[in-house]
Amino acid sequence: MSESDPAFDLGEPPQPAAADPYRVLARKYRPQTFKELVGQDAMVTTLENAIKRGRLAHAFLLTGIRGTGKTSTARLIAKALNCVGPDGQGGPTIDPCGVCEPCRSIAEGRNIDVIEMDAASHTGVDDMRAVIDAARLAAFGARFKIYIIDEVHMLSRNAFNALLKTLEEPPAHVKFLLATTEVNKVPVTVLSRCQRFDLRRIPAEKLAAHFTHVLSLEGVEAEPEALALIARAAEGSARDGLSILDQAIAHASLDGGGVRADAVREMLGLSDRGAVRTVLGQVLAADAAAALASLRAQYSLGVDPQAVFRGLLETVHGITLAKVGTPPDAAQPLEEQAAVADWAGRLSFAVLHRLWQLLLKGHDEIARAALPIEAAEMALLRVIHASTLPDPADLARQLASGVAPSPTASAPAPAPAPAPAPAPAEAALPGTIEAIVDLLANSREQALASRLEYHASVVRLDGSELVLSAARPLPADLVGETAATLKRVTGRPWKVTTDPAPGEPTIRDQAAAHLARTEAQLRAAPAVAAAFDAFPDAQFAEGEVERIAHQRREA
Incomplete structure (x- = not known):
C-alpha cells in the first residue's frame, strides 16, 4: 500500500485542550442578582418598592466611591427592567430570572438595547447628540432601551447641556443610568432630573464575610485575621478588596497553608x-x-x-x-x-x-x-x-492649691486634689452662684469653680437645691461633680438638677457684659471720643479697660 492510501491517513495529531483564560476575582464574582450585591440593602429595598408599584424613574444617578457596585447595579437594573421570565411572559422584577434572552444577553454584554458608554472617552457634545438621536428609535427587542453612562462627571459642559432636555423628558422606552465617583462635579441641573442612589462604603465585617464566601467557592483556606486585614485595606470597596485577595492568594505559599495574616501584612506593608x-x-x-x-x-x-x-x-x-x-x-x-x-x-x-x-x-x-x-x-x-508632662487639669489644681507641680508627673489619670475637711452641718449655705464659686475656690476646688463660672446659668438656688439651665449644652459630668463636691465641702447632701428654662447669665457672661458697658462708657467720654475721632485706628492699652472695670466693680 502506498502512503497515499486512505488506510494510512492517521489524521491530525491530538492537540492539547486550550486552557480557559483566568478571570480575576473582581470580574468572576461580579454580582449577577441584587441578592449578591454586598452592603447596599437600603437601595435594593427602594428599587424593589418602585418596581412593585410601577413608579420607575426615567433616570437614575448612582454615586459612591470606587468598587461599591455602581456599574454592577446599573446592569442589574437593566436586567430587572427588561426581564421577561423563563416563559417569556414576565414583567419588571427585582429578581430577574437570569435565563431569559434579555437577562443572558445583558449579563454577557451583547444586548443591543443596553448601551454602555464611558464618559471619559466620550466627553464631547457630538457624542451626546449621537445618544439623543439614537434614543428616539424604539428598542429592537427589549422592553426598554437603556443607556449606562459611567463616570458621567467627565462630560463637558456643552455635552451636559445637550443632554438636559432628553434627560428630563426621554421617550417612554428609554431609561438613563448614570454612574459617578465625583457627584460634586455633576451639574445641579442634571442632579435635579435624576433619582439619586448613594452607594455606601461596605463595612469591613461584611467584606470579610464576602471574602470568606468567595474563598469557599475557590477552594482556598484563609485565616480570619488575614481576611480582616484585607477588608480594612479595601476601605469599603468590594472590587479593591477582591483585587487584594487575588494578590494574597497568589502570594500564599504552595504548601497548602492558605492565605495567612503574616503574609498579608508583608504583602501590604502593614505593621503587625x-x-x-x-x-x-x-x-x-x-x-x-x-x-x-x-x-x-x-x-x-x-x-x-x-x-x-x-x-x-x-x-x-x-x-x-x-x-x-x-x-x-x-x-x-x-x-x-x-x-x-x-x-x-x-x-x-x-x-x-x-x-x-x-x-x-x-x-x-x-x-x-x-x-x-x-x-x-x-x-x-x-x-x-x-x-511625661502632667495633665493640664492636674497642673491647674496644683497651682491653685499652692503646691509646686512635679516635673516628672506622669500623664495617665491625674490624682484628685485632697479633699478639705467637711464644714460643720450648721454652717450657712451659699445663697448665690458667686458665693458657691468663692466657696469652691477657697476649698481647693479651683477647676470646678472655673467651670461653674463659664457654664452655670442658675434657674433656682434654694438652700442645698441648685437648678441649672440646660438651654445651652452643659458638660456631661458637671451636674454630678457639682453635687458630689458641694456635699463634701459643705457637709450636707446637695440636689443639683437641670431645667430647659433660661436662667440667669453666667458669671463670665456678667463679667463680659460689665466689661462691654465700661468700654462703651469710656468711649462716650468727650475727651476719649475726640481722641478716637482723630485717630480711628487707636485702641485702649491692653488690660486698661479690664482694670477700670474691676475698680468700678470693687467700688
Whole structure:
C-alpha cells in the first residue's frame, strides 16, 4: 500500500485542550442578582418598592466611591427592567430570572438595547447628540432601551447641556443610568432630573464575610485575621478588596497553608498589630530607647513608618471608643481586645486626645518628609516627651492649691486634689452662684469653680437645691461633680438638677457684659471720643479697660 492510501491517513495529531483564560476575582464574582450585591440593602429595598408599584424613574444617578457596585447595579437594573421570565411572559422584577434572552444577553454584554458608554472617552457634545438621536428609535427587542453612562462627571459642559432636555423628558422606552465617583462635579441641573442612589462604603465585617464566601467557592483556606486585614485595606470597596485577595492568594505559599495574616501584612506593608501595641506601651512608659528600637525593627522589615503611625492612631481611636463604652470589634484578636480594655481603664480622655493630636501631626509630617524614618523617630520622641508632662487639669489644681507641680508627673489619670475637711452641718449655705464659686475656690476646688463660672446659668438656688439651665449644652459630668463636691465641702447632701428654662447669665457672661458697658462708657467720654475721632485706628492699652472695670466693680 502506498502512503497515499486512505488506510494510512492517521489524521491530525491530538492537540492539547486550550486552557480557559483566568478571570480575576473582581470580574468572576461580579454580582449577577441584587441578592449578591454586598452592603447596599437600603437601595435594593427602594428599587424593589418602585418596581412593585410601577413608579420607575426615567433616570437614575448612582454615586459612591470606587468598587461599591455602581456599574454592577446599573446592569442589574437593566436586567430587572427588561426581564421577561423563563416563559417569556414576565414583567419588571427585582429578581430577574437570569435565563431569559434579555437577562443572558445583558449579563454577557451583547444586548443591543443596553448601551454602555464611558464618559471619559466620550466627553464631547457630538457624542451626546449621537445618544439623543439614537434614543428616539424604539428598542429592537427589549422592553426598554437603556443607556449606562459611567463616570458621567467627565462630560463637558456643552455635552451636559445637550443632554438636559432628553434627560428630563426621554421617550417612554428609554431609561438613563448614570454612574459617578465625583457627584460634586455633576451639574445641579442634571442632579435635579435624576433619582439619586448613594452607594455606601461596605463595612469591613461584611467584606470579610464576602471574602470568606468567595474563598469557599475557590477552594482556598484563609485565616480570619488575614481576611480582616484585607477588608480594612479595601476601605469599603468590594472590587479593591477582591483585587487584594487575588494578590494574597497568589502570594500564599504552595504548601497548602492558605492565605495567612503574616503574609498579608508583608504583602501590604502593614505593621503587625502586636508590634504596634508594643510601641504604644513603650511610648506610654516613656521608654524612648525601646520605642525607637521597635520602630526601627518595623522599618527593617519593610514597614512604612507612616503605616506604623497609622496603626498607632487606629489603636488610640479604639481605646477611646472602648472608654466610652463602644462594643469591641469582633474582628480584633482577643489579646488586642484585652489590651485595649486595659488601656481604656487606665488612660484619661485628656491623655487619649493628646496622644491622638500628636500622632496625627506626626503622621502628616512623615507623609511630607524627605527622610521618613528620621521624621517618624522625631515625632515619636515628641509624643514620648509629651507623655511625661502632667495633665493640664492636674497642673491647674496644683497651682491653685499652692503646691509646686512635679516635673516628672506622669500623664495617665491625674490624682484628685485632697479633699478639705467637711464644714460643720450648721454652717450657712451659699445663697448665690458667686458665693458657691468663692466657696469652691477657697476649698481647693479651683477647676470646678472655673467651670461653674463659664457654664452655670442658675434657674433656682434654694438652700442645698441648685437648678441649672440646660438651654445651652452643659458638660456631661458637671451636674454630678457639682453635687458630689458641694456635699463634701459643705457637709450636707446637695440636689443639683437641670431645667430647659433660661436662667440667669453666667458669671463670665456678667463679667463680659460689665466689661462691654465700661468700654462703651469710656468711649462716650468727650475727651476719649475726640481722641478716637482723630485717630480711628487707636485702641485702649491692653488690660486698661479690664482694670477700670474691676475698680468700678470693687467700688
